[in-house]
Amino acid sequence: MMRLLKPITLCSLLTVSTTLSVAQTDTRQLVQFPPMMQEHMLANMRDHLVALNAILTQLSQGEFESAADVAESRLGMSSLESHGAHHMAKRMPPGMRQAGTQMHQAASRFALRAQEGDEQAAYQALSEVTQTCITCHAAYKIR
């Protein structure tokens, strides 16, 4: 029964989200950064995606410790320094800054869950990380 239901649910979810993205107008707030900061931010973003992919690969191999390390050092509270977050945050509107903080906190929470080795809790915590990506992307643009 579950096997039958899952693909159906997935299909209807995909249909709904496709319809939404086509119908939506772009309501994101434009945040203007100096050119160098804009480049820096986009480079950080691309690294976020690389980190996310590394985390998923490691989880799929049961390497929870490595997944936790990547999350903490590249997305979590420990990554703030290397991303120049303090410098960037000063130029962000409060909502954007908050979304950034939430991402770093969610990644550190994921790292803890992964270290505990509870697979389901880890995936749940990881989806809370990607939710923070979505929240910020839905609200802001820089170009």
Ligand code: HEC
């Ligand atoms: C604080 C807000 C914020 C958070 C949190 C955030 N992003 Fe972004 N991201 C942006 C903005 C703003 C852009 C640029 C959108 C535009 O103007 O094109 C962007 C762009 C990107 C890009 C495109 C980079 C390029 O070179 O064009 C990727 C990939 C990306 N983000 C991945 C992620 C991932 C993965 C996460 C979560 C782990 C994440 N982002 C979290 C704000 C955020």
